[in-house]
Amino acid sequence: MTVRRQPGLLPRMNLNRLAYFAAVVDTGSFTRAAARLGITKAVVSQQVQQLERxxxxxxxxxxxxxxxxTEAGRLFHARCTLLLREAEDAYDELAQAVAEPSGTLRVTAPNDYGVARLVPVVTDYLARHPAMRVELTLGDATVDLVSGALDLAIRVGWLSDSSLQARRIGGFRQLLVASPALAEGIAALQAPEDLARLPFIAHAGLREPLAWHFARGALERRTVRLEAALAIDTTPGVLAAVQAGAGLAVLPDFLVAAPLAAGQLLQALPEWELPSGGIHAVLPAARFRPAKVTSFLALLVEAERRAAAAG
Structure with a gap:
């Protein structure tokens, strides 16, 4: 006797096939999906074809x-991502009693902060938890945590309204810096308005790269609008241009603290302060935080605390 499936009813769900399909959509490639999953391309292709059947x-x-x-695939992928995350959280919740985190932690952060602060923390984390793997994505573009299947994002600066959960883990100061090649010009600066005398390097990725608000003490405020001799769209690029002597620029303290201490950079107008920013850990909305996330956050918060105490 042949048993026919009733219309509208799907076969028993296979979470592996959903994971294979989601990985293909996330990476845009069967080959890259197979590499992410640690299996062969043929297996991924066969399983996705079976899912379509x-x-x-x-x-x-x-x-x-x-x-x-396809349009149906996009809708299905959104559902799969949520379902797989819930399944992963369920497994993590069952394993919470286990002292040693395991699995893969996926983190994204701006390139400059990632290189200066996050990579050392990741290295320490992996040394403490050898069963863990970390996928670290560095870039200045804001990544959607849900669609990107990420566990954690680090946002540096000022947060916009979001349905995600954010935790402030530290802060940073913005410093006006230049190469020692411009030492004579820097020494002649008396007020923010004098900055027009020297070439300025603008960070083209900022919302207002040429308007800067300075404060001295509790009452004195100055706003200046500069002209850019050079505009660069990444923070490391701006730093490289400053070190090459192309002009002044505003950069975060976590990026320039070491070259300032070594005398490779000079701070201009040190008595005038620029607005400080926050460093936030942003997480997808969830009732449960797996041990791999909480243990990493603890290390990161401690690293920020030490950096603040040293600075």
Whole structure:
């Protein structure tokens, strides 16, 4: 006797197939998905094809360069991402009593903060928890935590309104710095208005890269608008231009503290302060935080505390 599936009912769910499909959409490639999952490309392809047969729906459009989801695939991927995250949280919750975190921690952060502060923390974290793996994505673009299947994002600066959960883990000062090659010009500066005498390097990625608000003491405030001799869209690029002697620039203290201490950079107008910013850990909304996230956050908060005490 042949048993027919009733219309509208799907076969028993296979979470592995959902994970394979989600990885293909996230990476845009069967090859990259297989590398992320640690299995062969053939297995990924076979399992996704089986998923399409089971659902009776074309989920992916395959081209020579990239794999893209269909409209149905995009909707299904959004659901899969949430379902897989809940499944992972459930496993993590059961394992919370285990002292040693395990699995993969996926973190994103701005490139400058990532190199200066986050990489040393990640190195310490892996040394303490050898069963863990970390995927660290560094870049200045804001990444969607849900669609990117990330556990944690570090945001540096000022947070906009968000449905995500944010925790302030530290702060930073903005410093006006230049190469010692401009020492004579820096020594002649008396007030923020004098900055127009020297070339300025603008960070093109900022919302207002040329307008700066200075304060001295509790009452004195000055706002200046500068002209850029050079504009660069990444913080490390701005730092490199400053070190090469191209001009003055405003940079975060965590990036310039070491070269300032070594005399490789000079601070201009040190008696005038620029607005300080925050360093936040941003997490997807969830009732439960797996041990791999909480243990990493604890290390990061401690590293920020030590840096603040040293600075």
């Amino acid at each position: 089971e659902t009776g729906t074309t989920l992916l459009v395959r081209t020579t360069r990239r794999v893209n989801p």
